[in-house]
Amino acid sequence: MKKWTKRSLTGILAGVALFSLAACGGEKEEVRLTDKVTLGVTGGPHQQIAEEAKKLAKKEDIHIEIKTFDDYNTPNTALNDGDLDANNYQTIPFLETQKKDKGYKLSIAFKTVAFPMGIYSDGLKSLKDLKKGDKIAVPNDPSNEYRALKLFEDAGVLKLKKGVEEKATKNDLAENPLDLEIVELEASQIPAQLKEVKAAAINTNFAMGAGLTINDDSIYHEPTKNNPYPNVFVVRTDNKNDDAVKKLEKIYHSKEMKDFIAKEFNGSVVPAF
Incomplete structure (x- = not known):
């Protein structure tokens, strides 16, 4: 019984030692990107x-x-x-x-x-043509909604509250002089809804999928440089x-x-x- 216990204990300790070495090696191992x-x-x-x-x-x-x-x-x-x-x-x-x-x-x-995100319209040639109560659309995911609202702000359409962060929504407006109705939509669905609103901020990849380009079709857009x-x-x-x-x-x-x-x-x- 004593011999069996001794041998077993030795084997267990050896196994633990090997496991420990393997674990340590695993923690230190760093896979480098090569070819x-x-x-x-x-x-x-x-x-x-x-x-x-x-x-x-x-x-x-x-x-x-x-x-x-x-x-x-x-x-x-x-x-x-x-x-x-x-x-x-x-x-x-x-x-x-x-x-x-x-x-x-x-x-x-x-x-x-x-x-560059752009603002597109099926009927307007300029955001200056927006009228009181018109609908505008923005993406409904956090980072893109802020980006879209910021774009409308840069165009002089509305104003965000000071200090709002990337997760700002339509509820974070400081000024909306035309009392525009802001419609939040899934980003990929906005091009298909362009006829239902007066203007919409559309992510470029989805705009391109609908055959729209920044230079030829947007009525306002983010800077293409910087x-x-x-x-x-x-x-x-x-x-x-x-x-x-x-x-x-x-x-x-x-x-x-x-x-x-x-x-x-x-x-x-x-x-x-």
């Missing part, structure tokens, strides 16, 4: 840009595998969980909100492009300074990429670097 990068994007312009980056990356001996998503939440979850190596589809306020709410250990590697809402290339924090990330930054900021963006998107998508 293969799995990149998450949303469909549309980001996917098109990723396809161009994939071609350019071959010259740097980097293979990019593209995974396309149709929602804004999954790509960050997938990146944080290790199913992606990077993603490119979101603005800084959206990323910071997700990090705060979900505890993701993600970091911005570099800025990529901006999608846009305040750049999209960012995001990685896990441990990978922020990896050589592969630095190479990808050069690719996304290259003249070839600038020329591609200018030719492909007619000003609706602009470089943010």
Whole structure:
């Protein structure tokens, strides 16, 4: 009995020691991004840009595998969980909100492009033509609703309360001189509802999907240069300074990429670097 106990105890201790070493090693192990990068994007312009980056990356001996998503939440979850190596589809306020709410250990590697938000109308040629009681539409998600209201404020249509943050809604107005009815809608649905309102702030990717462009169709829009809402290339924090990330930054900021963006998107998508 004593021998069995001694042998068992020795085996258990050895197993614990091996487990401890493996656990310690697991905590210290950091997976570096090298010549293969799995990149998450949303469909549309980001996917098109990723396809161009994939071609350019071959010259740097980097293979990019593209995974396309149709929602804004999954790509960050997938990146944080290790199913992606990077993603490119979101603005800084959206990323910071997700990090705060979900505890993701993600970091911005570099800025990529901006999608200037525009105000569109099926009947008006100028926001000066708005009349008392008219309906205007804005996206109903937190970061985009604030952005849309700020755009109407910049155009002189209304005024937000001082100090309101990114999650401001139509209830945070300080002034609404025309007593406009502000309709909050799912961002992707606004183009289809454009005939039902006098004017609407539409995210560029959804505007493009409806055949609308900033330069040709909007009656007011955010600046195309130094846009305040750049999209960012995001990685896990441990990978922020990896050589592969630095190479990808050069690719996304290259003249070839600038020329591609200018030719492909007619000003609706602009470089943010």
